[in-house]
Amino acid sequence: MxxxxxxxxxxxxxxxxxxxxxxxxxxxxxxxxxxxxxxxxxxxxxxxxxxxxxxxxxxxxxxxxxxxxxxxxxxxxxxxxxxxxxxxxxxxxxxxxxxxxxxxxxxxxxxxxxxxxxxxxxxxGRGIADPRAALPDPVPAAVPVERQPGAGRVVAVWGPTGAPGRTTVSVGLADEAARLDVGTLLIDADVYGGVVAQVLGLLDESPGLAGAARQAAAGTLDEAALARLAWAVRPRLGVLTGLARADRWPELRPHGVAAVLEEARRAADLIVVDCSFNLEEDEELSFDTAAPRRNGVTLTVLEAADTVLCVSGADPVALQRTIRALGELRDTVPGVEPVVVVNQVRRGPVPGDPRREIAEALERFAGHDVAAFLPADRRATDAALADGRTLAEVAPSSPLRTQLRELAAVVAGVPRPDTGRRRVGARRRAG
The missing domain is CATH 3.40.50.2300 (Response regulator)
Incomplete structure (x- = not known):
């Protein structure tokens, strides 16, 4: 035939x-x-x-x-x-x-x-009703590769709904990694309410990630174009701002964002991506793979990341949300093994020793250890937000800043400021 x-x-x-x-x-x-x-x-x-x-x-x-x-x-x-x-x-x-x-x-x-x-x-491949249909398919092996893949590490900062502090952690990690002399690119990929530009006092109407995704979709994105679209906050830190309005989410397609991450690996040693919380699919779109999917970008970033940091709050409501979110992550993207970071740790919301109680709860109900506890420091975070600056600039001695600096060294794979080298555990499950 x-x-x-x-x-x-x-x-x-x-x-x-x-x-x-x-x-x-x-x-x-x-x-x-x-x-x-x-x-x-x-x-x-x-x-x-x-x-x-x-x-x-x-x-x-x-x-x-x-x-x-x-x-x-x-x-x-x-x-x-x-x-x-x-x-x-x-x-x-x-x-x-x-x-x-x-x-x-x-x-x-x-x-x-x-x-x-x-x-x-x-x-x-994936069925049309499978939420993972929003993910870009792997490029066939027969495609000639003209450029060597980048060696940069992608760290996705993700977590449940609410305000566990994903953006605070993302900005802090990127800033501290740059101060440790690691070439870093911070990307705001939150399609529901990205605020990295506002937190850093940058113009949020710049093309940013949307512009990079458009060029990637057209096959014209390269290292030079990515550098033009990113804000140079300091010599070792660039920022690719997110969407100025949440209703512009259809501009970010998974294939375009995947290509941006691939190019970013060649442009920076560490790529920190601030992700959305939601992994659900829109049931009205589940029967049409051609329709844009709002959460496809988040799934794409989680699939592409070398390390996924799950940021949890430290109160009972936030912990319950984290436990449910970890289960949803396991079901939706089973290849990802997240690294749990508990933010806003303080006495009061959790009886007794908060670190011990939180660690035991997450181990018992989610099967995850806690990689890092970040202390609550409202005075420092308020000062940074008010000035549109980072913690290192407004509160260099803040306990939160100190912990973020150590975490940045871990995820970047460089010697910690006070001790030797340590690495975050493997992202993916064996087998």
Whole structure:
């Protein structure tokens, strides 16, 4: 049976001749629709009438999300570029197109590649009602890798709903790591209420992560572009601000954010990401993998992180939320083994010795040890927030700042300020 093919190579002088040659000769392929743009191509793919798409690199609005949606529809993609246009070929590969050919390839060679692309499609992955369908699929091994992967470590700072202090911990870790001479990039990926820009006194209308994700989706994000989008707070600390308004969350797609993290690994030694709390999926969207998913960014960051810090509050309500959140994390992203950090520790909300009681409760009900206890220091955090500065700047002797400095050394893998080297435990479960 002939492979059913869509084409989307409008504007190319060789398009008509190629389609005619494929139709006139028995190459084992049949062109069932000639699309004029990405929107028509995606609509055609959703009908299930085609098995492959033949497209050109200069197709307007072609990005990683479009390629991912074609893959989700079971459509293999083959790209065509003008002969000798290596930049266009690299862009297609960066978008996730595995098979790229020069446009002067003989029709039988193009047809053979289309058949091979269809035969080599990966098996069906996550179901359309699976919340993990929001995650970007791994890039196939056949994609040529032009650049070496970055060595930077990604630390996701996540935790349950409420105010356990995710942003306080994120900003403190990033600032202290930079002061320990570790090249650090702080990213605000909270799609519900990111406030890193406000906490640091930065302009929250800057493009930030949304701008980086747009460039990544278009295949144009590189180290230089990422540096232009990030605020240089100090020589060793850059900040990629988040969304100025929560209703702009559809601008952050999982594939774009995943590409930003990949580029960030090449630009910094440590990447600290302030995540949203929510891992749930919207039931109204669960039957449409093409629809944007608000929590897809959080899932993507948690999957990509080398270390996931779960920030918990230190009162009974916060601890109950943490225990439930850890169970949800285990069910939703089972490969992640979080490192628990208890914030705002003080006497009063928990009877007796708060550290011992909290540690025993989390061990008993969640099966997790506590890696660090961060003391409550309201005076220091209020002063930092009022000035739009960090704890190290307004309260260098704060006990909270001291503990954040030690935790930063641990997650960055550098000698602690007062003792030797120590590493946070493995992120993923064995086996």
């Amino acid at each position: 002939a492979v059913q093919v869509f084409t989307a190579v409008t504007g190319a002088g060789w398009e008509s001749a190629l389609v005619g040659a494929l139709d006139r000769t028995d190459h084992g392929v049949t062109v069932v629709r000639r699309c004029v743009d990405v929107s028509e191509l995606l609509a055609a793919a959703a009908t299930g009438t085609g098995q492959a798409a033949l497209l050109s690199a200069d197709l307007r609005r072609l990005d990683t999300d479009a390629v991912a949606r074609l893959a989700a529809a079971g459509v293999a993609v083959v790209g065509l570029v003008d002969p000798g246009d290596h930049q266009a070929a690299d862009r297609l590969r960066a978008l996730g197109v595995v098979h790229v050919l020069p446009a002067d390839t003989e029709p039988d060679g193009i047809a053979r590649t289309l058949r091979d692309a269809v035969a080599g499609r990966p098996p069906a």
